[in-house]
Amino acid sequence: MLEKIELLTVASFARLHIDDKEVDGYIKDLNKILSQANILQELSTTDVVPTTHIVTKTANAWRSDISKPCSYDVIELILNNAPAKKERFYKIKKVLK
Amino acid sequence: MNNYEASIGLEIHVQINTKSKLFCECPTSFGEIPNSNICVICTSQPGVLPILNKKAVEAVIKTGLALNARINKKCFFARKQYFYPDIPKNYQITQFEYPICQEGKLILITSNIQKVINITRIHLEEDAGKLIHEFGNKKLDYSLLDLNRAGIGLMEIVTEPEINSANEAATFLNQLKNIIEYLNTSECNMEEGNMRCDVNVSLRNIVDKKLGTKIEIKNMNSISGIKDAITYEINRQRYILESRRKIKQETRLWDSNRKVTRSMRDKENTLDYRYFIDPNLIPITITETLIKNLNSEIPELPILKKNRFYKEYLLNEYDINFLVSDKNIADYFEKTVFFSKNKKRATKIIANWIITDLMTKLNENKLSIKESPINCENMAKLIDLIINGDISNKIARMIFEDMYIKSSDPRNILREKKLLQISDKKCLTEICNKAIIKNSKAALEFKNGKQKAIYAIVGFVMKETKGCANPKLINSILLELLTK
Structure with missing residues (x-):
């Protein structure tokens, strides 16, 4: 069963703020979801290989080491899309005290 | 504790x-x-x-x-x-x-x-x-x-x-x-x-x-x-x-x-x-x-190279550590030894010249050994000239400077500058005799037991020959003349 501390940890991973008065509701809902998932535990999976990828291609998917700079326009678009800029840097909230 | x-x-x-x-x-x-x-x-x-x-x-x-x-x-x-x-x-x-x-x-x-x-x-x-x-x-x-x-x-x-x-x-x-x-x-x-x-x-x-x-x-x-x-x-x-x-x-x-x-x-x-x-x-x-x-692309690695250098070139630990510290330096050394006509005597001298003269110069100019203006073949020729007694160490350093600037064959520089070492005994005896006459005071002092006085006379010979006289030979000629 999921408890408050786990709920708040998961919420922080998802960058969600949860008010104290919302906690009980979330716990109830999430536990319901988890108990549904629990049904799967009844099945034996010992012979099942974990599915890590939807493609089962066995050949390697890789490219040669060739550098090709991105076009100037695209770079400008990327930078202009930033929430804040300072000259050519992304400007962000101070991370070191 | x-x-x-x-x-x-x-x-x-x-x-x-x-x-x-x-x-x-x-x-x-x-x-x-x-x-x-x-x-x-x-x-x-x-x-x-x-x-x-x-x-x-x-x-x-x-x-x-x-x-x-x-x-x-x-x-x-x-x-x-x-x-x-x-x-x-x-x-x-x-x-x-x-x-x-x-x-x-x-x-x-x-x-x-x-x-x-x-x-x-x-x-x-x-x-x-x-x-x-x-x-x-x-x-x-x-x-x-x-x-x-x-x-x-x-x-x-x-x-x-x-x-x-x-x-x-x-x-x-x-x-x-x-x-x-x-x-x-x-x-x-x-x-x-x-x-x-x-x-x-x-x-x-x-x-x-x-x-x-x-x-x-x-x-x-x-x-x-x-x-x-x-x-x-x-x-x-x-x-x-x-x-x-x-x-x-x-x-x-x-x-x-x-x-x-x-x-x-x-x-x-x-x-x-x-x-x-x-x-x-x-x-x-x-x-x-x-x-x-990929395994076949792996070059000889430092430890193996070090062991081989000990056995093959009989160098000391300092020299080997220096040469092997950079694969390109090690390669340069080996290639120079390869071009040398007198490999046995040349190895230590080549190592010294690379470690001191060449590396100092390259570091001053912020160049890597791969960009060295002096190639291995010319480096080997310079060392061979020293070993054969054709040039003194002092002349070798002068030529080295020129080689570094012009990237040329040391023998061409020698010819151009007429710097070939004089090892002709007859010719040197003549100059030595002249030197003793011109430095009679020093000659006398030497005869009276002041060993160091000989340097003034050697210096004179060097000046006369523009530094090309074989220093060992001058010494033996002067000693012979002064103790006669």
């Missing part, structure tokens, strides 16, 4: 020598305008897919082979999730349970011991962007982010905690750097951040089997800094243990100005990275053929 032993493990991040980033085609060049080597993939725009750079995988395999590691035939990429602005995806693509290499080793060679340091794993991952917190000395009240570095391929080399001192750690890093430079899988330029290191240090009482509580020192980027930080940390931990207190597991930062480590964050709330296999990158399959091909 010396009953504690330090256990040190290293996590070394080495930027892989590729032209393009690990998962996109952006260039990896250093020192570019901020955010100019970026694209939709390395800035994590929604919906983009990574495409793996084959050469980065090969570099990790090669490094693993050189470190006697086992290469996993099937490996996966994993997502390591954390919130920090240097990675805009909020996860780093790395490897977790199935790294490319496992169980390697490096034989640590110090002046008094040889020991094996086991390498736990080498895995491939992407580098993060660079955060800037200050401009010059001015601390900013915001942070700046440059993503040029984000997505460049890194190999992380993790050792077992089997290193026992600051000196061993430094030796390990130097040897590892040397091997990687030989392989050319990274530039290993610590100033440019090509090689960065996290250091784990713990202390245990030697009667205990279990390791003590470990402290991690993050993001070190110089070997001397690592040495200082380990020494400081061992002393700090010993002091805590001796005063019967407990060490708290934490991450610390090295303050290179104050030469202390400072607490950064404690590990009580260890980050949960929630690793899982990246569904966007299919597993890598490494075939025997690929391993065999």
